[in-house]
Amino acid sequence: MGSEQVNLSGAPETMLATLYLRALDNRSDKPILGDAQAEDAVRRIDYDYSKFRMRARQAPSVAIRAKALDRWTEQCLARQPDVTVLHLGCGLDTRVWRIDPPASVRWYDIDFPEVIDLRRKVFPERDGYETVASSVTEPGLLDRIPDDRPVLVVAEGLTMYLSEEDGLGLLRGITGRFPSGELIFDAFNTFGVKLSNRFNPAVVAAKAHLEFAVDDPSDLESAVPGLRLVAEWQFTDAPELDRYAWPTRMLLQAMGRIPVVRRMGRMLHYRFGDASR
Numbered sequence: 567m568g569s570e571q572v573n574l575s576g577a578p579e580t581m582l583a584t585l586y587l588r589a590l591d592n593r594s595d596k597p598i599l600g601d602a603q604a605e606d607a608v609r610r611i612d613y614d615y616s617k618f619r620m621r622a623r624q625a626p627s628v629a630i631r632a633k634a635l636d637r638w639t640e641q642c643l644a645r646q647p648d649v650t651v652l653h654l655g656c657g658l659d660t661r662v663w664r665i666d667p668p669a670s671v672r673w674y675d676i677d678f679p680e681v682i683d684l685r686r687k688v689f690p691e692r693d694g695y696e697t698v699a700s701s702v703t704e705p706g707l708l709d710r711i712p713d714d715r716p717v718l719v720v721a722e723g724l725t726m727y728l729s730e731e732d733g734l735g736l737l738r739g740i741t742g743r744f745p746s747g748e749l750i751f752d753a754f755n756t757f758g759v760k761l762s763n764r765f766n767p768a769v770v771a772a773k774a775h776l777e778f779a780v781d782d783p784s785d786l787e788s789a790v791p792g793l794r795l796v797a798e799w800q801f802t803d804a805p806e807l808d809r810y811a812w813p814t815r816m817l818l819q820a821m822g823r824i825p826v827v828r829r830m831g832r833m834l835h836y837r838f839g840d841a842s843r
């Protein structure tokens with residue numbers, strides 16, 4: 567049993583479910599992420615993960631999403647290595663180690679104080695990397711981040727926990743502060759939000775509540791001045807879908823042909839300012 571005590575509820579607690587699924591992925595014969603640090607963190611935290619009723623077969627869902635965002639992050643950093651990365655709602659994700667950005671990158675992991683407190687206990691420090699203990703909706707948060715460089719915003723499993731007003735306010739704050747940038751994050755449509763509030767084991771067990779839905783990615787272009795949609799990616803596009811047993815894979819592929827289901831959760835990539843390099 568781990569030695570780090572946790573007393574979390576609501577949205578912050580859900581990060582223990584995604585952490586646990588990354589650890590389960592690491593235990594599989596053919597891991598997608600191969601995140602040994604997640605496994606180590608799971609062991610160090612005193613928490614009853616069985617609360618989420620999650621099985622190894624569910625691990626690819628989180629690992630595929632994380633892998634897709636890792637790929638996009640690497641591509642963005644390859645195009646523009648002198649950026650400030652804001653990893654919002656980072657939870658206990660080890661993306662900064664998986665990506666291992668060059669020294670030219672300044673990387674901030676941001677989440678609620680109770681999450682960052684735990685993060686600092688289970689993960690080491692590294693050069694060019696800082697954690698910020700704050701809600702992403704905290705007024706003044708962005709003023710604490712230097713605005714002298716383009717920004718790369720990465721947010722996995724965060725937007726749906728915000729209210730629409732807070733989500734749009736955050737995006738407007740980012741495009742208003744930095745000279746240019748790229749934003750990559752996942753978003754649920756209204757159907758995905760409703761379904762997750764009722765049936766997502768992590769959301770239900772943690773008594774969290776999802777709110778912000780993006781039904782059409784171009785809605786954000788209209789709501790946030792300067793934001794331009796670059797790409798969208800659906801879960802069923804993932805090359806790693808073959809990690810599912812064939813009945814699940816066929817079910818997912820069949821579901822992927824129903825538009826409202828296909829768009830339940832998707833990855834979005836936007837740019838603003840002169841970030842076209």
Ligand SMILES: C[S@@+](CC[C@H](N)C(=O)[O-])C[C@H]1O[C@@H](n2cnc3c(N)ncnc32)[C@H](O)[C@@H]1O
Pocket residue numbers: 577578579580581584585654655656657658659676677678681700701702703721722723724727728
């Ligand atoms: C499902 S977890 C995902 C965590 C991590 N990104 C991952 O993939 O493992 C949701 C995360 O969003 C964070 N979160 C939700 N609302 C937030 C807010 N207003 N400010 C900062 N973090 C928030 C939670 O604390 C939690 O860490």
